[in-house]
Amino acid sequence: MLPLDGCSVAFRDSGPAGRAVLFLHGAGADHVSFEEQAGAVANSGRRAVVWDLRGRGLSRPNHSRITADRFVADAEALISELGLDHPVLVGHSLGGNIAQEMVRREPEAYSGLVVIDATWNSGPLGWMERRLLHLAAPTLSLIPARTLPGLMARASAVTDAAQQDLMRAFSQVPKRDFSRSGKRPSHSSDPHLATAHRSPCASSEARTIEPATSRTRCPLGLSTRGTARW
Incomplete structure (x- = not known):
């Protein structure tokens, strides 16, 4: 455990x-969503570090306001604590x-960046996209807390096993914390960070990682692209 603010x-x-x-993770x-990929990385002779964002998984309870800037600061603090030299970010x-x-x-x-099922932070947004992003948090607030985990799990994964695992994870996150996850970093050009994509990669069902290329394959034959220099 790393004690932070x-x-x-x-x-x-x-x-x-x-x-x-x-x-x-998302x-x-x-x-847990990266357990198998981290195992594959470690077995290849590389150093694999997985962690739970504050307020998620085992990083609870959290007594500080959750913002995107704080998530970034937490990740940087973990890198510093472990002495990671030019790590690859996945x-x-x-x-x-x-x-x-x-x-x-x-x-x-x-030394590398792999992005899976996330929006492009600095990409241009149309007026409709901006409107929908601004409506995301208010819309989430209207959904009863007891139904939110199942709804989000079904929207985020395609396999039964993946949906069950996400329901487990989502059920541990207070609704107020989940809705706060989308606040942008202070210097980001994207008005929100939270993304929700229907993908089998959002779970431990994702089986393979291909460190020599820029493509990570998902179990159903879908693929996502990122940049990676190993």
Whole structure:
């Protein structure tokens, strides 16, 4: 556990050997979503680090306000604590947006970036997209807390096993914390960070990671692209 402002952040580190890969999970998920990928990275001789964003998984309770800037600061603090030298960042959904912001702030601090099912932080948004993003949090607030985990799980994954695992993870996140996950970092050009995409990669069902290329394959034959320099 890493004690930070208002929260002790849980993480698992495979060890000091090899180039480090830091995994950043999605908004309502936790480190479990990257367990198999982290295992594959560790078995390849690289250093794999998984962690739970504050307020998620084992990084609870959290007594500080959740913002995107705080998520970024937490990730940077973990990198510093573990002494990770130019790690590769692998982010899914919200984790992908956080990773993009980290690289934007300090591009020379990282040796690679893999973004899975996340919006492009600096990409232009149309008026309809901006309107929908601004309506996301108010819309979530109208959904009863007891039905929100199942609704979000079905919207975020396609396999039964993936949906069940996300229901487990989403059920642990207070509704108020989940709705706050989308606040942008102070220097981001994207009005929100939270992303919700229907993808089998949002769970431990994703089986493979291909470190030699820029493509990560999902179990149903879908693929997502990112940039990676191993």
